[in-house]
Amino acid sequence: MPDISVKVDGLHFDNPFVIGSGPPGTNKNVICKAFKEGWGGVIAKTVSLECDKVKNVAPRYGKLKSRQHGEVIGFENIELISDRPIEVWEKEFRQIKEEYPNKILIASIMEEYEEWRWKELTERCEAAGADGFELNLSCPHGLPERAMGAAMGQNSDMVENVCRWVRGATKKPVWAKMTPNITDITVPASHAIKGGASGIAAINTILSVVGINLETLRPMPTVEGYSLPGGYSCQAVRPIALRMVSQIAREFPDTALSGIGGVECGDDAVQFILLGSHTVQVCTGAMLQGYGMVKHLIEGLESFMEKHGFETIEDFRGHSLQFFKTHANLVEHQIQAKRERAGQANRDNEWDGDSINRQTDQLTSDGSESKKSPASQPQPAK
Numbered sequence: 145m146p147d148i149s150v151k152v153d154g155l156h157f158d159n160p161f162v163i164g165s166g167p168p169g170t171n172k173n174v175i176c177k178a179f180k181e182g183w184g185g186v187i188a189k190t191v192s193l194e195c196d197k198v199k200n201v202a203p204r205y206g207k208l209k210s211r212q213h214g215e216v217i218g219f220e221n222i223e224l225i226s227d228r229p230i231e232v233w234e235k236e237f238r239q240i241k242e243e244y245p246n247k248i249l250i251a252s253i254m255e256e257y258e259e260w261r262w263k264e265l266t267e268r269c270e271a272a273g274a275d276g277f278e279l280n281l282s283c284p285h286g287l288p289e290r291a292m293g294a295a296m297g298q299n300s301d302m303v304e305n306v307c308r309w310v311r312g313a314t315k316k317p318v319w320a321k322m323t324p325n326i327t328d329i330t331v332p333a334s335h336a337i338k339g340g341a342s343g344i345a346a347i348n349t350i351l352s353v354v355g356i357n358l359e360t361l362r363p364m365p366t367v368e369g370y371s372l373p374g375g376y377s378c379q380a381v382r383p384i385a386l387r388m389v390s391q392i393a394r395e396f397p398d399t400a401l402s403g404i405g406g407v408e409c410g411d412d413a414v415q416f417i418l419l420g421s422h423t424v425q426v427c428t429g430a431m432l433q434g435y436g437m438v439k440h441l442i443e444g445l446e447s448f449m450e451k452h453g454f455e456t457i458e459d460f461r462g463h464s465l466q467f468f469k470t471h472a473n474l475v476e477h478q479i480q481a482k483r484e485r486a487g488q489a490n491r492d493n494e495w496d497g498d499s500i501n502r503q504t505d506q507l508t509s510d511g512s513e514s515k516k517s518p519a520s521q522p523q524p525a526k
């Protein structure tokens with residue numbers, strides 16, 4: 145049986161599967177349910193010092209379904225951070241850690257851009273038993289209007305300072321959660337690390353409009369006739385999340401990395417690990433499938449490891465990163481491969497009269513191969 149435990153940033157996870165910050169980690173009851181079902185860790189719903197400023201609306205979710213089978217492929221939310229008081233969270237963190245001392249409980253925190261706020265929030269969550277911190281620098285809706293969330297995550301100086309403030313307040317792991325609503329995710333990630341973050345979590349949701357209701361002509365989700373762009377998640381975002389995770393992993397190979405975005409089964413999670421993630425978070429998947437999905441995630445991971453003969457997660461973590469090259473490299477590889485294939489194919493009895501000139505060219509090495517290769521020729525537009 146392969147060992148699927150993960151040691152990262154001083155934390156020991158039974159398995160790499162972690163509930164991502166959101167509804168599946170929104171209070172003590174659901175967090176305990178997650179641990180009972182077998183999740184390795186939970187990132188609690190993002191907490192702040194002043195919950196009375198958090199005013200949620202309903203409805204606040206929208207689904208994009210596949211045309212053929214109606215399966216949910218994309219999910220938009222305009223939900224804010226936790227509307228529960230920090231005092232309640234402190235009490236519940238303590239109770240959760242008493243009940244599940246060996247499970248990893250990470251506090252997701254967000255505040256306005258003032259040092260004392262981030263420090264107080266960090267110290268209070270740590271005193272209540274949090275094993276580490278995820279800094280929500282990435283929520284794309286509602287909070288940016290208060291200069292929080294993605295508004296901070298899109299400003300590298302702010303990212304660096306917030307990470308420095310939190311680093312100054314705790315010795316526990318500090319993971320900065322990145323917004324994908326940015327051109328180059330490695331820029332804020334580098335500032336987070338410079339500020340003292342020991343890990344990066346990616347990605348938060350992608351700013352989106354899930355659709356327009358063609359009866360009412362109103363965008364969705366519709367609240368009293370109106371809407372705003374919200375955060376997109378679920379399987380549709382996975383390719384973007386994988387790309388961003390790979391960029392972070394290649395740039396910062398020594399930093400703890402938690403991959404998030406569209407994970408629904410073991411095979412999805414394995415892809416994040418192959419691109420360098422130590423842990424893999426799931427939010428929408430757990431909302432749609434329930435907490436029991438972790439059993440399928442574990443089965444999928446174990447059967448992948450058995451198939452390839454991997455004994456530990458470290459045996460394959462980041463393995464696929466080496467296969468990313470520049471486009472020019474791919475062209476070169478293709479030229480080389482064609483040359484080798486031609487050499488293998490051209491045994492004496494394979495010469496044919498009609499294409500003798502092409503076969504002669506293929507076997508000729510005169511430095512002009514790249515010019516002859518169709519791969520390097522401009523192709524007519526289709």
Ligand SMILES: Cc1cc2nc3c(=O)[nH]c(=O)nc-3n(C[C@H](O)[C@H](O)[C@H](O)COP(=O)(O)O)c2cc1C
Pocket residue numbers: 164165166167189190219221223224225226252280283321347348349376377378379381404405406407425426427428429
């Ligand atoms: C309804 C909902 C609420 C969310 N709330 C938070 C939050 O409070 N803090 C946070 O950092 N991320 C929040 N997220 C983002 C998720 O943690 C995650 O980064 C994103 O949804 C992509 O992962 P997924 O496809 O597994 O959901 C929320 C996502 C959803 C769908």
